[in-house]
Amino acid sequence: MKAAYIQNGKVETGTFDDPVPSKGQALVRTHSCGMCASEAHFLHAGQNVIDLSRQFGGPYAQLNFDRPFVPGHEYVGEVLDYGPGSERRVKVGRRVTSVPIMRAEGSHKVIGFSHECPGGFGELMLLDETMLLEVSDSLEDDLAAMIEPLAVGLEHARRGNPRPDDVPLVLGCGAIGLGVIAGLKLLGAGPIVAADFHPGRRELAIRMGADIAIDPRETDPYGPLPDLGARRVNLIYENVGQKGMLGRIVAAAPFDGRIVMGGYCMEEEAMFVFAAQNKRLNIQFAGGEEPQDMDLAMRAIADGRIDVRSWLGERIGISGVADAMAKMSGPEAPVRSVVDPRLL
Template sequence: MRAALFYGIEDMKVENIDEPTPNAGEILVDIAACGICGSDLHFYTEGLHGNAELPVTLGHEVGGTVIETGEDVDIEVGTDVVLSPHTPCMECWYCEDGLYNLCTNLNATSARPGGYAEKAVENADNAIVLPEGVSPEDAAIAQPVSVGLHAVRESPLGIGDSAMVVGAGPIGLGVIQFAKSAGAGPIYVSEPQESRREVAREFGADVVIDPTDEDPVERVREQTGTGVDVAFEAVGHQTTLNQAIESTRANGHTTVIGVFSDEVEISPQSLVGHQRSVSGSTSHQLGPRVTKEYNAVLRQLETGKLDADQYVTSRIDLEDVVDRGFETLLSEDSKERKILVCP
């Protein structure tokens, strides 16, 4: 079968590899789509962390159809599923306490070989069956949207609270979607890309700010008088992190979701002097609880409250994963939001 093999920084080629075979407790999935994630872009430009053996196949936002099962699997062949990409060890302190996304021995990408391939093997426990009417291709957006949902649930955001979302990429849009569903408002969004600002409005943002044209912190303070109750940082840069923190009122809170490549600086006095707090949110619920947040996203896809085409700007062939996928998303003038690789 065909798969994209990552050999090192900016070195990825689509080649023929052996088709994987499911073991007991595993399923073989014919991949309908795999989204290109920001973390994959980091790997592509900076390399993998640790001592990972190369080449590997990246990709973890996968929707597809079960075409073969190993022993002890109760999912039928022909079932459409979306895959959770992370497998907790079920043995560490965090797993014993039910905090599976914080597992100290987490297998972060458990699919073999990975999502940028025609087929992949995954643990059957990581497969969430799709409701009728939700295509496996559209369901590929469920993973990043679930990350946004998890961040909203981890934050102290309550009904009627004002919110600031810095960054309206796929995860930031998920935050907007579910902050609105949770009764938050007004919702402010800072995003430099015009097409993403437009979608942020469609998702329920009340005020959309272009940070290249005006200072988002000043705009928020001008309109609120004090700052927002809760902010979300969904970019992963020093500037946007400080903007998120400074946009909150005294005693406000910032939830950080962005993936940071470098160390950043903040002013501790901006926290101490205003009694602000900051916390992180990672991934989404995993293990025995994986269906809770995924199913919330899938229900919105099923009912039409969430439209995959609002997220997805391009659907490309596997052979085009480098030129039309990774390189396009890394281009400074790119207007893409989410690209799906459809083998």
């Protein structure tokens, strides 16, 4: 199969042996796959991510940075076949996505961050049949590829257990922050405050359901907000993942505030426990999506409750992956570029 792959911090293209499914595994031909910042992390910090997983336990511990792996965990594809003895839960020919985890045959791997389970930047994938979610016929491929990133935001939103009297603040309006906003809107939370440095992302936040979107360099997101009748935020969602964010949030959060940490910080964090205790803060660390979040994301996109079309940027083949990944951190970058590995 043809694929774009990462090896030693570089993006290359090449040919791999076609993967062969075992019991409980589906062989899937990729149609579309979103490009996530987590893939870009491996271009400059891949060995650090692997080392942290080996030190603290994590999904990347089995990766060898010197060996190629095919990334891509935001995918939709067509079921081609199953391994011997599989239950064959979804008919061959149907489109599927999944939580990007492989547990069949006693393994525990992350699709797209594994030498054995190539991701959606390649023509073929192996997926765990117990994780398969059959994709609605009404969803075009590129929108279906947004199910997984949206589901992460929905998971983070519900982890905060929003209440009717909350004023949520969403820090960072990339794909995950936008998904949090959409999730909060579905849960009836609000008014929702979004904060991001970039005007384009603030505009997207409003489109996803935020009531106000502010530049934190100009307006203190933790102070009385004039547009909300001087109300203050009390439920804070961190989606930036930079060192120092937790400490700054603890210092600024209100008494009895609640904090949901969704940003993926790979550096050691520091905070004053004294401040957190005195304010009686509750800090919740959010993880990845669960099947219920994937199902909700698909249904909400399909029935129009959440419109993710504005997330979509260019559609590229595997030869365009390196260039698109190099540009994805800029302020003008789309929320998601989409890879079709059937295209060169």
